[in-house]
Amino acid sequence: MTISVLIADDQAMVRAGFAAVLDAQTGIEVVGQAADGDEAVAMAHELRPDVVVMDVRMPGRNGLEATRALQTPPRSSDYVPRVLMLTTFDIDDYVYEALRAGASGFLLKDATPEELVVAVRVVASGDALLAPSVTRRLIEDFARSAPPRxxxxxxxxxxxxxxxxxxxxxxxxxxxxxxxxxxxxxxxxxxxxxxxxxxxxxxxxxxxxxxxxxxxxxxxxx
The missing domain is CATH 1.10.10.10 (Winged helix-like DNA-binding domain superfamily/Winged helix DNA-binding domain)
Structure with a gap:
């Protein structure tokens, strides 16, 4: 089966680069590109991609808010995509909340093309992204200042x-x-x-x- 992907990032060059990498892969098709969170949510509901590659920081509705919206669909829809967050890791304090909101994992924005392809395939298959120790380290960084919820x-x-x-x-x-x-x-x-x-x-x-x-x-x- 072909994995359909929507790319959401406010930088056109980033979107184009990711799209070029993914479209060149067998079994992956980029079905749309969004420049902000609002556009990402609207296009996702229209195109129903398997995976949304979502930048954390975007103007207007950011990646966290867009992810939360996609994970809580309106009653008229049962569509819930898997969301792969793009992050700079060391400064994006949205990531922990994004995981809480339902994102399936994260990818560093300086990832290699090979890492991007693997990440999309892993998330589309229903697995969590990256080694558990990496995910734990990220979550722990943001859990330090937050009490159990x-x-x-x-x-x-x-x-x-x-x-x-x-x-x-x-x-x-x-x-x-x-x-x-x-x-x-x-x-x-x-x-x-x-x-x-x-x-x-x-x-x-x-x-x-x-x-x-x-x-x-x-x-x-x-």
Missing amino acids: IDAGRLSELTEREREVLTLVGRGFSNTEIAAALFIAEQTVKTHVSKILSKLGLRDRVHAVVLAYDTGLVQPGS
Whole structure:
């Protein structure tokens, strides 16, 4: 299946460059380009792309607000795209909120063409973007100044083992590392992660990390 992509960035050269890279790939098609958040939301609902590559900083409605709008569609639509955020990483304080708003991951704006292609394919497949440790480091940076926002009682649905797995996911452990730490098979870890996502209504591993911090299960620096 072809992955359809909408690119949203206020810099025309960035949009054109990303479009050229993605359109050159087998199985990926850029169906539209938006210059701001309002245009991105409107075009997304019209074109219904699989993935929206969204810059964090744009005039008018920024990438965070546009992402939140796309993740909470009007009652007349069931369309919810996967959003890949573009960030400069060290200064974009919107990113943590973007992940909370429903973004599936992030990509540095100085990423290589190969990294862009991989990122789009990963997000389109339903997985979280980048290594868990990278995602954890980003989230931890912004979690330091924010108290837990979700009642930890939500975790009561999990078994003790699932809470252990979620804790390690939140700390940035890969499935292989979790298996070694808990002395269980890697396939068993995958099963636990799948059950955690299902029980807590989470889209992917990135949002499991966010929830681990939001509930206080994992503390910054732990």
